[in-house]
Amino acid sequence: MLVDLLLKSIAKHVVLTEEEQAFLCSKVSQKTYKAKALLLEENEICHHSFFVIEGILQSYNIDEQGVKHTLSLATTGWWIADMYSFLSGKPGQLYIEAIENTTVLCLHKDDQQLLFDRIPKIDRYFRILIENSLIANQQRIIDNLSLTAEERYERFCAKHPTIKDKVPQIHIASYLGVTPEFFSRMKRKLLTK
Amino acid sequence: MLVDLLLKSIAKHVVLTEEEQAFLCSKVSQKTYKAKALLLEENEICHHSFFVIEGILQSYNIDEQGVKHTLSLATTGWWIADMYSFLSGKPGQLYIEAIENTTVLCLHKDDQQLLFDRIPKIDRYFRILIENSLIANQQRIIDNLSLTAEERYERFCAKHPTIKDKVPQIHIASYLGVTPEFFSRMKRKLLTK
DNA sequence: CGCGACGTTGATTTGCCTCAACGATTGTGG
């Protein structure tokens, strides 16, 4: 079953009973999106968190000049959402888009709350994920402040080996904060070393 | 009492009984640091969260070239810690330093856990803080990707009006990710507008 | 007083961007 992947992810942090697993399964729904499909657009309210089963999702915003800036890339086993909108219930600034054909599990915010109330271990699971996400984001800020684009790319490759070769490099450039042109030159330079 | 400030911060999110407040108070200790004092150094394990009563704290790391990079600035009513080290129990990369004479409340990780067990509302309080911190950090990443230094400075001023004029601008430059020299020119340019 | 931290200003350099042109690949509709 597709939901097994989610159960495995949860099992890494907390242990659920069979009934709890069943209740969880009853609250998530499976969906498949084609490449380029938008799961969320700017100014929408993000009601769902998405757990990627297969494929890749990207969250980004678009600045005044129309340039995309990638906040996160999520592949198999990762959650993605517009956390600001999801938590505050207000319209957000992020788009969430399928980079390739992608299958996800959707969890509605209200259902997540039900799960929290009924199964405190689920609450703990998401708490750990949020903590890890905070730590990763702080590290990314420090990297942005202290490393060159080249060093950031090397860290990205080390940290996300699965993503590195699967997404068009235009998106990695956008994640790192450089233009596709510069990223192309940079990569070639690294190869000759 | 100094701890009133913390109780007020908590009261914004959850309601504690008198006994719960008393228990909380028994677990935090007050400390005062002189300007330039280090509360935490690189490679140390961060055992405490610090709640600023009066003064300003700064968390930063130092890169290979010896340059400081500011992760956060915390003034009255804010918490600060090396979240990675605090949560993982491993040595961290951050320094925490008093920018001016500063009075804080210290909360040991073990005591925080005691509070979580005894008072679920405290758990909820910190959870909200962590969520807000995650959102703020994600916004900062997006700002770093999509805005010029000038625009980032304007947002910083809007978001942290209390800090803006209180800390040496060398630290704001470091927070924004520019050199003190460039920050100086930038500020002058903004004044002439 | 004198030292150290901070801020400013100037000259020069550089990392990265912009604009433009051009293959290669892909997928999609006719």
Added chain:
DNA sequence: CCACAATCGTTGAGGCAAATCAACGTCGCG
């Protein structure tokens, strides 16, 4: 199933934002 458009990656030339290096004035403080 092919033709065409769209997307992606690469390369070149030129430009700009921000860094670097250096010098100097100011202030607070031991």
